[in-house]
Amino acid sequence: xxxxxxxxxxxxxxxxxxxxxxxxxxxxxxxxxxxxxxxxxxxxxxxxxxxxxxxxxxxxxxxxxxxxxxxxxxxxxxxxxxxxxxxxxxxxxxxxxxxxxxxxxxxxxxxxxx
Amino acid sequence: xxxxxxxxxxxxxxxxxxxxxxxxxxxxxxxxxxxxxxxxxxxxxxxxxxxxxxxxxxxxxxxxxxxxxxxxxxxxxxxxxxxxxxxxxxxxxxxxxxxxxxxxxxxxxxxxxxx
Numbered sequence: 331x332x333x334x335x336x337x338x339x340x341x342x343x344x345x346x347x348x349x350x351x352x353x354x355x356x357x358x359x360x361x362x363x364x365x366x367x368x369x370x371x372x373x374x375x376x377x378x379x380x381x382x383x384x385x386x387x388x389x390x391x392x393x394x395x396x397x398x399x400x401x402x403x404x405x406x407x408x409x410x411x412x413x414x415x416x417x418x419x420x421x422x423x424x425x426x427x428x429x430x431x432x433x434x435x436x437x438x439x440x441x442x443x444x
Numbered sequence: 445x446x447x448x449x450x451x452x453x454x455x456x457x458x459x460x461x462x463x464x465x466x467x468x469x470x471x472x473x474x475x476x477x478x479x480x481x482x483x484x485x486x487x488x489x490x491x492x493x494x495x496x497x498x499x500x501x502x503x504x505x506x507x508x509x510x511x512x513x514x515x516x517x518x519x520x521x522x523x524x525x526x527x528x529x530x531x532x533x534x535x536x537x538x539x540x541x542x543x544x545x546x547x548x549x550x551x552x553x554x555x556x557x558x559x
Contacts, residue, residue, distance in 0.1 A: 334487070365549075372448070372533060373488070373549040388546075420487050424545075431537075431545040432478065435487030 333357045334436035336421050342442045343411050351406045351439050353421030361424045362404040363433065364388075364396060366417040373420065379404055411443045447471050448536050450550035458558050463521040465553050467534035470515065475539035478547070479508060479519050482531045491532075492519070524557045531555070 334355045343349050353362065360381045365373040365388075375388030377396040385396060393415060397405045408415055418440050422433040449468045457463045465479075475496045480488035494501040494508045494517065501508050507520045521528055531552045537545040 370453075370551055372450075372551040373535075375546065378546070422487075426545070431476070432490045432493065433547065435480075435489070437485070437487050 334421060334423055334434055336419075336436040336439050338439060339437065340440045342444065344444050345410075345412055347411050349408050349411055349441075351408075351419055351421075351441070353404045353406070353436055355402050355404075355421075355423045355434075355436075357423050357425070357434060358401070359423035359425040359434075360401060361426075362398065363422040363424070364394075364404065364406045365420045365422065366390070366415075367420065367438075368417050376406065376419075408441075408443075411441075413443045416441060416443045446551070447474075448534060448548045448550040450532075450534060450553045452553050453551070454554040454556070456556045456558060457524045459526060460523045463519075463524045463528065463555055463557065465519040465521075465532050465534075465555065467517045467519075467550050468515060469517075469536050469548075471536070471538065471548075472515065473538040474536040474548075476537050476545060477508070477510060477517055478535045479506075480533045480535065480549075481528075482533065482552070488533055521555075524555075526557050526559050529555055529557045 337352045363378040364376040379398045395407045421436040424433045478493040479491040481491045482488040510517045531554045533552045534550045535547040537547045
């Protein structure tokens with residue numbers, strides 16, 4: 331079984347709809363992240379959480395909100411979806427280890443906003 | 445303004461030859477660097493890392509070189525294999541006293557290894 335899972339894997343929605351993307355992990359990591367990938371722009375950080383009580387905005391948080399329901403679950407919500415939120419969304423987890431930190435990514439959710 | 449740049453969107457290499465993927469950065473506070481590999485329909489997977497106290501790190505066929513004065517790192521794959529065909533992302537982060545890392549990713553380079 332995958333260590334980091336994302337649901338749904340694909341989603342088509344209409345402008346103005348509220349949608350939620352979910353992420354679960356079995357790695358036992360405290361730190362979780364949401365990124366989006368757009369063609370030609372790489373991965374950009376939306377929100378991150380270092381534990382259940384900690385939520386932080388990333389580079390591009392406008393139009394998004396998150397919820398850390400448990401150590402293993404981190405959800406991303408689009409309150410009112412717009413077409414330029416069409417992208418590939420990745421969840422990631424990490425655990426710092428001395429002087430390094432590697433992030434482990436889920437398989438991604440492909441979102442299309444019409 | 446992109447702080448981490450991968451100026452080559454694609455690269456084709458013959459099987460058995462060396463693949464060299466390049467990454468440039470602008471922030472001199474970046475302290476830790478990683479390379480990720482991404483196959484279609486999968487999330488990125490960690491490949492190799494290097495901290496700013498080193499200028500080289502090897503792991504099997506993969507070697508990462510860091511030139512801090514030039515703010516440049518490169519990933520060498522020798523010998524290249526068809527299974528190495530993927531998109532490669534470099535990522536960089538400054539280190540903070542709280543021990544947190546916030547990575548900035550490059551735009552990726554698509555490597556195609558020809559059999």
